[in-house]
Amino acid sequence: MKLFELAKAFMRRSGNMTQWTGGYPSLQAVMADIRAGNSYVGVDADGEIVMTFAFIIGEDPTYGYIEGGRWIDDGPYGTVHRLASSGKHGGMLAECVDFCFTKVDSLRLDTHADNSPMLTGAERLGFTRCGIIYIADGSPRVAFQKLKS
Numbered sequence: 185m186k187l188f189e190l191a192k193a194f195m196r197r198s199g200n201m202t203q204w205t206g207g208y209p210s211l212q213a214v215m216a217d218i219r220a221g222n223s224y225v226g227v228d229a230d231g232e233i234v235m236t237f238a239f240i241i242g243e244d245p246t247y248g249y250i251e252g253g254r255w256i257d258d259g260p261y262g263t264v265h266r267l268a269s270s271g272k273h274g275g276m277l278a279e280c281v282d283f284c285f286t287k288v289d290s291l292r293l294d295t296h297a298d299n300s301p302m303l304t305g306a307e308r309l310g311f312t313r314c315g316i317i318y319i320a321d322g323s324p325r326v327a328f329q330k331l332k333s
Contacts, residue, residue: 191268253315
């Protein structure tokens with residue numbers, strides 16, 4: 185949970201004032217990820233946990249409808265959610281993506297329009313901006329997809 189607090193502070197410093205508010209992500213959501221086998225961490229050379237994310241293989245219900253675009257393909261995919269890092273090391277999104285591509289050939293992710301570091305990182309890693317999806321509470325997110333090269 186400490187990594188999520190560090191990530192929220194980074195978001196606020198980066199001008200993203202509205203993502204991950206109201207107690208999100210909650211301990212209950214993280215525990216559900218753990219119970220489902222979808223919670224992952226990254227450790228540095230010293231064994232310190234420096235990254236966490238949820239990686240879910242299979243259809244994401246919020247990705248059933250996409251506005252203003254389309255997915256690259258409709259085949260099986262994995263989704264990255266709730267990526268957070270300690271900020272001690274750069275390249276955590278790339279590390280996460282590299283790991284996920286050992287498990288799937290197609291990867292999707294989404295982020296808030298105000299999350300410029302994530303938007304930039306996804307595009308830098310070759311993700312295609314596919315359109316807008318809406319999460320469970322109805323708020324929009326910029327959706328991306330990348331196929332394993």
